[in-house]
Amino acid sequence: MKFCERIEPQTFIQADEKDKRRETPDRDRSANQPSQSVGGKGRGGASSIANFLKGKWLKHPLHSVVVHIPVALWPAALLFDLLSYAGVGGNAMVRLSFVAIAFGLAATAIAVPTGVADWSEIKQEKPAWKIGLYHMGANLLVIILYAVNLGLRLENFDHATRVTPIQLILSAIGTLLLFGSAWLGGLMVYDHGIGIARQSKHKWRKAAEAGNANVPPVK
Amino acid sequence: MLRNVLQGKPLRHPLHPLLVHFPVGLFVLTLVLDLVSHAFSGQGFTRAAFYALATGLVAALVAAIPGFIDYADIRDDHPGKRTATLHMVLNLLMVGTYAVSFGLRLGHLDAPSTPSLPLLVSVGGFALLSISGYLGGRLVYGEGIAVGRHRRKTQTPQHTIGIAVPPSRDDKIQFAPVARTTDLRSGETIRAEIDGNVMCIAFLEGNYYAFQEFCTHRFGPLSEGCFNKTEVECPWHRSRFDVRTGKVLHGPAKVDLKTWPVEIRDGQICVGITRQPKAPIAQAFFQSRFNERSGAQNPDKDVFGRQSGLD
Numbered sequence: 034m035k036f037c038e039r040i041e042p043q044t045f046i047q048a049d050e051k052d053k054r055r056e057t058p059d060r061d062r063s064a065n066q067p068s069q070s071v072g073g074k075g076r077g078g079a080s081s082i083a084n085f086l087k088g089k090w091l092k093h094p095l096h097s098v099v100v101h102i103p104v105a106l107w108p109a110a111l112l113f114d115l116l117s118y119a120g121v122g123g124n125a126m127v128r129l130s131f132v133a134i135a136f137g138l139a140a141t142a143i144a145v146p147t148g149v150a151d152w153s154e155i156k157q158e159k160p161a162w163k164i165g166l167y168h169m170g171a172n173l174l175v176i177i178l179y180a181v182n183l184g185l186r187l188e189n190f191d192h193a194t195r196v197t198p199i200q201l202i203l204s205a206i207g208t209l210l211l212f213g214s215a216w217l218g219g220l221m222v223y224d225h226g227i228g229i230a231r232q233s234k235h236k237w238r239k240a241a242e243a244g245n246a247n248v249p250p251v252k
Numbered sequence: 253m254l255r256n257v258l259q260g261k262p263l264r265h266p267l268h269p270l271l272v273h274f275p276v277g278l279f280v281l282t283l284v285l286d287l288v289s290h291a292f293s294g295q296g297f298t299r300a301a302f303y304a305l306a307t308g309l310v311a312a313l314v315a316a317i318p319g320f321i322d323y324a325d326i327r328d329d330h331p332g333k334r335t336a337t338l339h340m341v342l343n344l345l346m347v348g349t350y351a352v353s354f355g356l357r358l359g360h361l362d363a364p365s366t367p368s369l370p371l372l373v374s375v376g377g378f379a380l381l382s383i384s385g386y387l388g389g390r391l392v393y394g395e396g397i398a399v400g401r402h403r404r405k406t407q408t409p410q411h412t413i414g415i416a417v418p419p420s421r422d423d424k425i426q427f428a429p430v431a432r433t434t435d436l437r438s439g440e441t442i443r444a445e446i447d448g449n450v451m452c453i454a455f456l457e458g459n460y461y462a463f464q465e466f467c468t469h470r471f472g473p474l475s476e477g478c479f480n481k482t483e484v485e486c487p488w489h490r491s492r493f494d495v496r497t498g499k500v501l502h503g504p505a506k507v508d509l510k511t512w513p514v515e516i517r518d519g520q521i522c523v524g525i526t527r528q529p530k531a532p533i534a535q536a537f538f539q540s541r542f543n544e545r546s547g548a549q550n551p552d553k554d555v556f557g558r559q560s561g562l563d
Binding site: 092094097098100101102103104105106108109112113122123124125128129132133136137191215216219220223224225226228229230231232233234236238240241243244245246247248249 | 263264265266269270272273274275276277278280281284285288295296297299300303304307311331385386389390392393394395396398399400401402403445448449450451464465466468469470471472487488489490498505506507508509510
């Protein structure tokens with residue numbers, strides 16, 4: 034819209050004004066450039082760590098890669114607990130559950146900072162910001178639950194042939210909460226488009242330009 | 253109905269990317285346990301790794317079902333279709349590799365640590381998984397596949413209809429037939445490329461509308477968008493436009509859509525194209541404004557020339 038307004042006062046009639054007009058978008062862009070790149074630097078310069086955490090180097094958000102580990106392993110641990118409770122697998126099943134919870138917790142060491150980095154990019158007035166907040170809060174609770182769960186298992190995982198009821202219940206509560214908060218995370222992506230085309234917008238711009246579409250000015 | 257469930261529409265989340273967490277996580281866990289079994293041999297981790305692998309295989313087969321449905325749903329000429337094909341083929345190979353590893357482990361569950369042959373096969377499977385998992389993620393984050401799909405009530409277009417308009421006087425508007433009126437039910441869309449203009453043609457509230465396919469925010473596919481009366485909502489970031497005028501109704505998009513007139517002639521949906529030399533978009537954009545404003549229609553007297561500076 035802004036782009037159009039800028040052009041508004043000009044009339045497109047005289048050929049000798051051609052060059053002047055032609056420069057308009059360029060001039061505007063170069064005028065905008067410094068302020069924008071300062072803003073850009075402010076964010077990017079704050080840390081290349083932030084860019085790493087957002088997965089720019091991978092062209093794929095890092096958070097959604099890493100979360101596969103806890104999202105899969107904690108519910109799987111519940112399954113293994115149930116199996117061990119049913120008397121399947123013996124001590125190997127208890128160990129399996131222990132390692133699944135432990136490795137899931139290890140993965141949160143990356144999942145948390147990457148998630149916070151992604152969330153910090155969402156504008157506060159967007160509905161996804163609030164979803165992100167709930168997602169984060171619920172996940173913190175889940176992490177604490179599984180940390181406690183793991184602590185309780187430390188003394189019996191190497192000899193027990195079935196988990197204790199309290200361990201099983203903690204796994205069940207953790208899994209239910211995790212499903213809820215993981216679903217919120219998925220909602221941010223599939224319903225609100227967070228991270229979608231963030232790293233492929235140049236490609237899509239080219240496709241839109243090739244298709245004679247109206248496109249916004251290049252930032 | 254079953255199709256909608258397999259696409260995860262009731263959940264507002266596609267089912268395939270949700271289910272794949274399990275095989276991905278469990279196959280990673282298998283590798284971890286294999287390594288642990290070598291670090292702490294004779295403590296039952298070999299068997300634990302086997303259980304993780306077996307669970308992962310079952311989960312992979314379950315996740316594959318909505319995966320096939322999602323694959324079939326991608327438009328034939330979508331730039332992500334080839335990536336999706338590769339993703340599928342690599343995944344089938346990956347599952348096959350893990351199945352081999354599963355078979356090789358069968359007689360050795362009580363070995364102190366995972367034997368090296370099934371471990372090596374597992375590592376091969378893990379390499380395939382890493383590549384195909386990454387490609388799957390790119391399909392979502394790069395190509396926007398299945399994003400916002402649950403809001404769409406009708407089938408999305410399966411291909412793009414390409415139509416060339418025969419050359420004539422540049423300034424004459426020509427109505428090009430695109431499809432029969434019976435081809436479109438209410439709320440359905442056609443994706444068409446007419447003389448280089450990629451557009452979405454929608455049948456809404458008894459009328460046909462043609463507007464540009466690409467959203468003006470991050471260029472999401474409006475032919476896969478959802479409709480409310482004469483509004484289109486981009487599936488990606490929910491920008492909304494009035495399809496009658498192309499005006500932005502709700503951000504994040506800020507620039508209006510291009511629209512084209514549609515007429516029905518002999519039961520055919522015809523889109524009016526004013527033929528212009530193919531040019532960079534900014535030129536086309538300003539050219540159309542120029543034409544509106546001054547009535548001057550000589551494309552050679554265009555303001556910005558071919559080097560619009562935007563590409």
